[in-house]
Amino acid sequence: xxxxxxxxxxxxxxxxxxxxxxxxxxxxxxxxxxxxxxxxxxxxxxxxxxxxxxxxxxxxxxxxxxxxxxxxxxxxxxxxxxxxxxxxxxxxxxxxxxxxxxxxxxxxxxxxxxxxxxxxxxxxxxxxxxxxxxxxxxxxxxxxxxxxxxxxxxxxxxxxxxxxxxxxxxxxxxxxxxxxxxxxxxxxxxxxxxxxxxxxxxxxxxxxxxxxxxxxxxxxxxxxxxxxxxxxxxxxxxxxxxxxxxxxxxxxxxxxxxxxxxxxxxxxxxxxxxxxxxxxxxxxxxxxxxxxxxxxxxxxxxxxxxxxxxxxxxxxxxxxx
Amino acid sequence: xxxxxxxxxxxxxxxxxxxxxxxxxxxxxxxxxxxxxxxxxxxxxxxxxxxxxxxxxxxxxxxxxxxxxxxxxxxxxxxxxxxxxxxxxxxxxxxxxxxxxxxxxxxxxxxxxxxxxxxxxxxxxxxxxxxxxxxxxxxxxxxxxxxxxxxxxxxxxxxxxxxxxxxxxxxxxxxxxxxxxxxxxxxxxxxxxxxxxxxxxxxxxxxxxxxxxxxxxxxxxxxxxxxxxxxxxxxxxxxxxxxxxxxxxxxxxxxxxxxxxxxxxxxxxxxxxxxxxxxxxxxxxxxxxxxxxxxxxxxxxxxxxxxxxxxxxxxxxxxxx
DNA sequence: CTCATTATGCTCGCGTTGAGTATAACTAGG
DNA sequence: CCTAGTTATACTCAACGCGAGCATAATGAG
Numbered sequence: 001x002x003x004x005x006x007x008x009x010x011x012x013x014x015x016x017x018x019x020x021x022x023x024x025x026x027x028x029x030x031x032x033x034x035x036x037x038x039x040x041x042x043x044x045x046x047x048x049x050x051x052x053x054x055x056x057x058x059x060x061x062x063x064x065x066x067x068x069x070x071x072x073x074x075x076x077x078x079x080x081x082x083x084x085x086x087x088x089x090x091x092x093x094x095x096x097x098x099x100x101x102x103x104x105x106x107x108x109x110x111x112x113x114x115x116x117x118x119x120x121x122x123x124x125x126x127x128x129x130x131x132x133x134x135x136x137x138x139x140x141x142x143x144x145x146x147x148x149x150x151x152x153x154x155x156x157x158x159x160x161x162x163x164x165x166x167x168x169x170x171x172x173x174x175x176x177x178x179x180x181x182x183x184x185x186x187x188x189x190x191x192x193x194x195x196x197x198x199x200x201x202x203x204x205x206x207x208x209x210x211x212x213x214x215x216x217x218x219x220x221x222x223x224x225x226x227x228x229x230x231x232x233x234x235x236x237x238x239x240x241x242x243x244x245x246x247x248x249x250x251x252x253x254x255x256x257x258x259x260x261x262x263x264x265x266x267x268x269x270x271x272x273x274x275x276x277x278x279x280x281x282x283x284x285x286x287x288x289x290x291x292x293x294x295x296x297x298x299x300x301x302x303x304x305x306x307x308x309x310x311x312x313x314x315x316x317x318x319x320x321x
Numbered sequence: 322x323x324x325x326x327x328x329x330x331x332x333x334x335x336x337x338x339x340x341x342x343x344x345x346x347x348x349x350x351x352x353x354x355x356x357x358x359x360x361x362x363x364x365x366x367x368x369x370x371x372x373x374x375x376x377x378x379x380x381x382x383x384x385x386x387x388x389x390x391x392x393x394x395x396x397x398x399x400x401x402x403x404x405x406x407x408x409x410x411x412x413x414x415x416x417x418x419x420x421x422x423x424x425x426x427x428x429x430x431x432x433x434x435x436x437x438x439x440x441x442x443x444x445x446x447x448x449x450x451x452x453x454x455x456x457x458x459x460x461x462x463x464x465x466x467x468x469x470x471x472x473x474x475x476x477x478x479x480x481x482x483x484x485x486x487x488x489x490x491x492x493x494x495x496x497x498x499x500x501x502x503x504x505x506x507x508x509x510x511x512x513x514x515x516x517x518x519x520x521x522x523x524x525x526x527x528x529x530x531x532x533x534x535x536x537x538x539x540x541x542x543x544x545x546x547x548x549x550x551x552x553x554x555x556x557x558x559x560x561x562x563x564x565x566x567x568x569x570x571x572x573x574x575x576x577x578x579x580x581x582x583x584x585x586x587x588x589x590x591x592x593x594x595x596x597x598x599x600x601x602x603x604x605x606x607x608x609x610x611x612x613x614x615x616x617x618x619x620x621x622x623x624x625x626x627x628x629x630x631x632x633x634x635x636x637x638x639x640x641x642x
Numbered sequence: 643c644t645c646a647t648t649a650t651g652c653t654c655g656c657g658t659t660g661a662g663t664a665t666a667a668c669t670a671g672g
Numbered sequence: 673c674c675t676a677g678t679t680a681t682a683c684t685c686a687a688c689g690c691g692a693g694c695a696t697a698a699t700g701a702g
Contacts, residue, residue, distance in 0.1 A: 020341030020342070020343065021341070021342060021343065021344050021374060021419075022341065022342065023342050023344070023407075023419055053342060053407065053417070053419075055417060059407060060405070060406065060407045060419075081404065081405060083402065084381070084402060084405040084421050085381065086344075086374065086380060086381045096374070096376060098342075098344055098374075098381075098419065098421075100405050100419075250680090251680085251681095252679075252680080267659090267660065267661065267662095268679095268680090268681095269661085269662085269681080269682085269683090270659065270660065270661080272680090272681075272682095273659085274658095274659085289667095289668065289669085291668095291678080291679065291680095292668080292669060292670090292677080292678050292679065293667075293668060293669080293677085293678040293679025293680065294666065294667035294668045294669095294678080294679050294680045294681080295667070295668060295679090295680080296679075296680060296681095297680085297681095571649090572649085572650095573648075573649080588690090588691065588692070588693095589648095589649090589650095590650080590651080590652090590692085590693085591690065591691065591692080593649090593650075593651095594690090595689095595690085610698095610699065610700085612647080612648065612649095612699095613646080613647050613648065613699080613700065613701085614646085614647040614648020614649065614698075614699060614700080615647080615648050615649045615650080615697065615698035615699050616648090616649080616698070616699060617648075617649060617650095618649085618650095
């Protein structure tokens with residue numbers, strides 16, 4: 001190899017200066033059961049499955065799978081990386097902690113009750129995110145007043161305006177409309193405004209902010225918000241919903257799953273049109289007549305789509321010219 | 322705090338089992354100069370700026386900025402995380418190496434020539450990615466025959482079909498059309514087919530594959546491909562192009578920058594329409610009359626948009642129902 | 643003064659998508 | 673058996689986004 005020398009130099013330089021860090025793997029594992037999106041938790045629903053990346057892990061992904069299985073007994077299927085961040089103050093010692101988070105999609109199998117781990121509805125952690133039956137009252141009654149108050153306590157006029165604008169944008173004030181993909185921005189605003197317990201934890205300022213929504217260990221709720229936002233974005237351009245569905249399903253079941261994730265309702269006829277014209281599903285031949293009305297055809301996901309369907313939205317006027 | 326106990330337990334468990342790893346920060350820094358996308362490199366254009374994450378780095382991002390500045394003298398503006406991966410065999414010792422890669426966008430300032438670092442056109446590394454003047458001949462002449470040959474050497478019929486389909490999809494064969502966002506998939510296919518030197522490096526199989534395109538150290542070219550793909554996707558729904566533009570510019574300059582990144586041309590009138598209707602820019606009042614034709618108005622990016630423009634494409638029939 | 647060149651405005655046509663209407667096929671209750 | 677309630681499924685319509693092309697304006701070079 002022609003550049004052996006320089007590479008060796010850089011490698012040596014690197015090893016001299018590198019410090020040991022420890023790497024944590026954290027999993028946001030999602031399933032949708034009975035039209036409710038659920039997340040796999042441990043420690044009485046206050047933490048996400050996680051553990052250190054170890055030497056005998058073949059890869060980051062397999063390390064994550066091993067930890068999830070060890071802590072919850074659950075085998076993961078589809079996973080994708082979410083985000084990596086570093087935190088010095090987590091463990092207390094001098095070592096820097098790096099956290100690598102993943103999003104996993106599965107189906108909730110036998111619902112075994114365990115005292116330590118289990119599935120929890122994700123709207124328990126983010127009650128303001130469920131708009132399927134309209135905007136939750138806590139938004140107008142509790143969150144918005146406190147957020148706007150927080151914006152207004154700022155000394156600087158510019159900061160005040162900036163805060164108001166970010167709140168208005170993230171929560172769809174005025175005529176902006178609710179955007180379900182901004183779940184992370186909303187949590188971050190609540191954190192910044194010290195309206196969630198995680199923000200004031202450790203500091204002894206006494207007054208815990210009484211905002212609805214269950215907190216989590218460390219920054220796990222923030223990671224969960226990241227996963228929710230990612231999933232809400234992704235279902236719109238990739239057929240990932242099917243990872244959450246049973247082998248056969250009706251179009252309404254599929255729609256309810258999407259609605260559960262998005263936290264809002266969709267137009268039934270248009271949903272069907274979209275699914276069918278994209279050739280995502282095929283009929284199984286059977287019908288379901290459980291739900292009280294006309295029997296629904298059962299569908300299955302067309303495996304063919306898996307490879308090619310990586311499409312990608314286009315917003316630029318790209319042409320062949 | 323109510324869950325101190327369990328948290329302490331988990332923390333202890335974690336420290337017991339955690340192994341030291343070293344974390345590397347790797348930067349894909351992009352600028353567009355004279356209509357050419359360029360990447361900041363070190364080691365005679367064969368490596369990306371990188372270095373270990375150290376104790377005195379305040380955060381991953383600041384550590385990355387420090388390394389880029391130390392190695393190239395360049396100060397970074399906008400950066401975003403790309404991907405994190407682990408690699409056991411990189412350093413040789415037992416320690417596991419974690420690499421965290423970032424994408425940075427800037428403008429190429431004073432073009433100081435340095436023997437060790439400098440800006441390189443990114444199409445030097447991926448000559449098959451530039452379709453601004455049509456599909457590069459190397460595609461039909463060299464890459465496609467070899468890729469299809471690779472697909473056909475597979476014993477198993479299923480593997481053969483799978484490879485052919487992936488190649489056809491990634492390279493837009495048949496009627497599929499070229500998709501500039503698949504830069505990473507294309508590089509990965511070339512790697513899998515052992516058509517890039519990086520794939521056979523270290524193994525003494527003698528014959529280096531003579532495919533156009535400059536290789537890089539370790540997996541740096543793969544990381545560059547990741548950055549290119551990310552950027553090509555992102556310019557379509559976020560106003561990140563402006564990070565690459567000077568304070569004032571004409572619409573054609575903006576268009577040329579987008580085209581340089583996308584590797585394909587866009588329809589001029591439609592590009593203007595899109596930019597203007599989104600209120601992304603405002604006139605400065607000046608005009609430019611350098612380029613031989615009617616003088617062009619100069620524009621600047623509207624700062625107002627920064628906060629709110631997080632939009633997000635919608636592919637689901639979301640309704641208020 | 644003419645031509646080449648770039649800037650800029652405007653129109654057309656098609657496909658996508660939000661939204662609503664109409665009809666079909668069931669179950670439950672009298 | 674008939675009716676109301678419920679869900680499934682097929683169409684229709686209008687607005688809008690976007691690819692594509694035509695037309696006109698304003699320069700500099702020769």
